[in-house]
Amino acid sequence: MxxxxxxxxxxxxxxxxxxxxxxxxxxxxxxxxxxxxxxxxxxxxxxxxxxxxxxxxxxxxxxxxxxxxxxxxxxxxxxxxxxxxxxxxxxxxxxxxCRDMEMMAIRSNALDDVLDEYCDIEKRERFEETVGPIRDAIVSSSYPIGLFMYISRERGLNLSFKNLDFHRFINPRTLGLDANEMVSEVLDNSRSVRVGRRELVSTLSQEAERLDDLWKAARGHDTIEILLIGLRKTFGSFNAADLDEGSLGGALRLAFSDEDFRKxxxxxxxxxxxxxxxxxxxxxx
The missing domain is CATH 3.40.30 (Glutaredoxin)
Known part of the structure; x- marks a missing residue:
């Protein structure tokens, strides 16, 4: 093959x-x-x-x-x-x-086009009045996961970030991330980890203070999963109910235009x- x-x-x-x-x-x-x-x-x-x-x-x-x-x-x-x-x-x-192709699309006007298609206007307005722009919210919540992956690789921890249960550590109303719960979910998803949760949460906080650009750490897979939670639970319209990571990623790629790429x-x-x-x-x- x-x-x-x-x-x-x-x-x-x-x-x-x-x-x-x-x-x-x-x-x-x-x-x-x-x-x-x-x-x-x-x-x-x-x-x-x-x-x-x-x-x-x-x-x-x-x-x-x-x-x-x-x-x-x-x-x-x-x-x-x-x-x-x-x-x-x-x-x-x-x-x-950005860190990957999906994040390049999320940073562009393609995300705005996708949100226009799948958001309920009134629900979106309420969310953004309370929390702020959706783009900022999803990147702020996804970058700690990518940064934790960096810590894992730099320290040779071999933590597993596959098939995480995002609902465990993402608040569906605000899309805020609970760092303690995120670290616990990754540890529960991994094997033979010799470092404690408290130490890893502290290390994550220290690395976050040194990070000069959230977009360097935020990963497309995580950001799309968080956006899906928002669309399904908080600000999505009826046509967002059947979205999954693959279809939402495909929608972002389709919306990524010549003008977006030119920038x-x-x-x-x-x-x-x-x-x-x-x-x-x-x-x-």
Whole structure:
């Protein structure tokens, strides 16, 4: 199956394809990235290839450019935790603006369009009068989860953040996060943890004070799950009842427009790189 292909396997395919194609190869992590960037790519001059992992994207770009001398291969990956560590990608590898692609859409007008579609107007107004803008609320509640993931990786704790019960630590009326309950949920979801909850909550608080930008830590999966709680419990209209993470994420990608993409650092940097090398890449209206 294609998801088991190595970076070298994919590079060999690209090298064979070069015999008949002289355009740009845009290498992305997965199918959702392909769907999103496919909306903006130059259909004639750019071919998008799925690498099936971040490591594969990096490996393909490195192999094609450094070892095979192909100057028409560009890669895009999510930075995940790299920006918290103070690291950034170097062309021809590029990072999305936020921690991942979903957060890039949430930061844009795409979220406003999705909220217009799925919110009850009066319920939304009451929420925002009391709590504040929905975008601020969901990011403020999701970034501690992403920051806790950073702590886990930096300290080698191997905590599990899969299949968390968000209702345990998210207040449905305010979308506020209970840090103690969140840490307890992650610990209960993990195995062989030698660090106590109180110490981890204290560490999380210390890291939060040092964090200079919430968007570096907030993860799309968590933010969408929190938004779902709000739509289902507090400010959603009747058509929000059947939403799940996949459909809401898809709605955000569909709403992410040419104009939204044009405002991103990712577009600016990749377009400048392509123009300097006379490469085809994007085709925005």
């Amino acid at each position: 294609r998801e088991h292909l190595t970076a070298e396997d994919i590079c060999n395919e690209l090298s064979m394809e070069r015999t008949v194609y002289d355009g740009t190869f845009l290498i992305v992590e997965g199918i959702t990235d392909c769907r999103l960037f496919g909306k903006f790519a130059d259909a004639d001059g750019t071919r998008i290839r799925i690498a099936h992992s971040k490591d594969n994207v990096r490996g393909i770009v490195r192999e094609m450019t450094s070892r095979r001398g192909d100057g028409r291969t560009i890669g895009i990956v999510d930075p995940d935790l790299e920006r918290i560590r103070g690291r950034d990608a170097k062309p021809p590898l590029f990072h999305t603006d 991103t650092d990712l577009y600016r940097d990749t377009q400048a790189f392509a123009e300097m090398r006379n490469l085809s890449l994007w085709d925005l209206s």
